[in-house]
Amino acid sequence: MDHTTPPEIAVENPATLQVVASVPCHQVSDLERTVRDAAPAIAEWTSAAASRPQYLRVISERITARSEELARLLTAEQGKPITQARLEVAVAARAFEYYANLPLAPDVLRDTPEQEVVREYYPLGIAGLITAWNFPMALLAWKAAPALLAGNAVIVKPAPTTPLTSLKMQEIFAEVLPAGLATVLVGGNDLGSAMVAHPEIPKISFTGSTPTGRRIMETASSRLKRLTLELGGNDPAIVLSDADLPSAVEGIAAVAFRNAGQVCIAPKRLYVHESRFDDAVDLFRQYLDRQRVGDGSDESVTIGPVNNAAQHKSLLEIQGSVRDQGGTLHSYPHSMPDLPGYFVQPAVATGLAAHARLVQEEQFGPVLPLLPYRDVDDAVAAANATDYGLGASIWSSDVEAAVRVGDRVRAGTRWINQHGPAEIDVPFGGVKQSGLGTELGLEGLKAFTESRITNVKY
Numbered sequence: 423m424d425h426t427t428p429p430e431i432a433v434e435n436p437a438t439l440q441v442v443a444s445v446p447c448h449q450v451s452d453l454e455r456t457v458r459d460a461a462p463a464i465a466e467w468t469s470a471a472a473s474r475p476q477y478l479r480v481i482s483e484r485i486t487a488r489s490e491e492l493a494r495l496l497t498a499e500q501g502k503p504i505t506q507a508r509l510e511v512a513v514a515a516r517a518f519e520y521y522a523n524l525p526l527a528p529d530v531l532r533d534t535p536e537q538e539v540v541r542e543y544y545p546l547g548i549a550g551l552i553t554a555w556n557f558p559m560a561l562l563a564w565k566a567a568p569a570l571l572a573g574n575a576v577i578v579k580p581a582p583t584t585p586l587t588s589l590k591m592q593e594i595f596a597e598v599l600p601a602g603l604a605t606v607l608v609g610g611n612d613l614g615s616a617m618v619a620h621p622e623i624p625k626i627s628f629t630g631s632t633p634t635g636r637r638i639m640e641t642a643s644s645r646l647k648r649l650t651l652e653l654g655g656n657d658p659a660i661v662l663s664d665a666d667l668p669s670a671v672e673g674i675a676a677v678a679f680r681n682a683g684q685v686c687i688a689p690k691r692l693y694v695h696e697s698r699f700d701d702a703v704d705l706f707r708q709y710l711d712r713q714r715v716g717d718g719s720d721e722s723v724t725i726g727p728v729n730n731a732a733q734h735k736s737l738l739e740i741q742g743s744v745r746d747q748g749g750t751l752h753s754y755p756h757s758m759p760d761l762p763g764y765f766v767q768p769a770v771a772t773g774l775a776a777h778a779r780l781v782q783e784e785q786f787g788p789v790l791p792l793l794p795y796r797d798v799d800d801a802v803a804a805a806n807a808t809d810y811g812l813g814a815s816i817w818s819s820d821v822e823a824a825v826r827v828g829d830r831v832r833a834g835t836r837w838i839n840q841h842g843p844a845e846i847d848v849p850f851g852g853v854k855q856s857g858l859g860t861e862l863g864l865e866g867l868k869a870f871t872e873s874r875i876t877n878v879k880y
């Protein structure tokens with residue numbers, strides 16, 4: 423008999439640093455067993471195309487039925503305000519409902535008396551889904567729903583600091599789906615790496631940082647694995663001189679400080695026409711004055727802690743770099759909570775040069791650089807001057823002019839007079855170093871398939 427205690431991961435509440443729960447830390451042997459156990463389920467699932475949508479609908483209903491429990495757990499493990507956690511749970515439920523209603527029909531490419539060409543979509547087998555800690559529920563749902571609908575089994579590996587809501591999803595999967603079809607394995611980066619290397623997992627869908635995306639691509643290359651990589655961003659927002667400034671600042675700030683700035687598609691650099699710059703700084707001051715920083719489980723809190731110690735340390739260093747590089751942090755001292763957690767004073771920064779660390783790097787936290795420009799060509803050049811290309815937004819009262827500026831910005835999504843959201847029916851992906859492939863929408867479903875052509879001569 424084996425008496426060794428299986429290793430565990432203690433998940434802490436980032437606001438209080440209290441342990442919320444300790445969960446098993448799965449090992450490579452658990453991965454091997456999961457892959458073996460999936461085989462019979464895959465055989466059954468592949469041939470059940472007609473009934474798969476109904477399974478997804480039931481999953482969506484179960485998420486909704488447990489939404490308050492899930493939202494509270496999400497706030498406890500991730501730190502976000504409870505109001506935002508409720509929205510994320512609703513987004514997850516919506517993803518299963520959306521894909522339940524999305525048919526994956528064959529494409530008839532040619533249909534003549536002489537020839538018929540049809541393209542059909544087949545499942546790949548097991549999809550490995552690796553998620554980040556900023557939106558653990560939404561990211562899981564955006565990957566698992568299309569993967570399952572397409573006929574695959576899934577193995578989910580959440581980030582080690584936010585596994586608890588994913589484990590609740592495992593309970594729902596176990597209630598609804600054939601045994602072995604959808605499994606959540608909790609572990610560190612080495613477990614993710616083992617999934618990417620595993621010969622029986624032909625598809626990896628990953629959301630996380632660009633350096634990890636590169637490592638995944640290297641490991642996956644030996645078996646030419648199918649990859650979807652949703653990576654980091656450093657989204658610019660460009661406010662043109664004729665913009666409705668109060669609504670632009672509200673719209674930008676609402677996303678830049680949402681989830682304490684830990685949003686891949688948050689505006690992370692703001693270029694404001696010099697004629698409006700001082701007014702913009704003042705409007706941000708008013709916005710930040712209205713925020714309440716604290717434990718996200720308090721209904722009145724609008725900005726929670728950042729998720730983990732490494733992110734906290736990185737943000738304190740970035741704030742230090744603002745001062746070291748000649749910038750000014752405008753943090754409008756709200757009362758910070760009397761809690762031990764990973765709180766960062768929300769701030770905007772001015773006086774930074776284009777090469778400053780806060781401008782070039784993805785800060786992933788509640789600190790936003792504001793940069794004045796005179797000529798819109800300079801703003802566009804600056805917006806394009808990073809390796810990232812996830813999203814961008816242009817703000818103007820002249821929508822056509824804004825679209826023309828947006829045309830010149832190299833980003834996977836260009837928003838006009840809004841920044842975000844990512845929407846379930848709109849394909850989403852980054853260009854340049856922000857990603858590879860597409861998630862969401864019909865393309866996000868096809869990403870979990872291989873297409874095969876049948877070409878008939880009559």
Ligand code: NAD
Nearest residue numbers: 553554555580581611614615630631634652653654655686
């Ligand atoms: P991360 O890359 O450190 O980790 C993400 C996940 O990958 C975790 O589950 C982690 O355990 C796992 N992992 C780490 N190393 C691995 C390896 N070598 N092989 C396989 N798996 C491995 O990222 P993070 O710090 O958790 O997340 C923050 C980043 O995610 C930010 O850069 C953010 O912009 C990005 N993000 C992007 C999107 C998008 O849709 N583009 C969405 C959310 C977050």
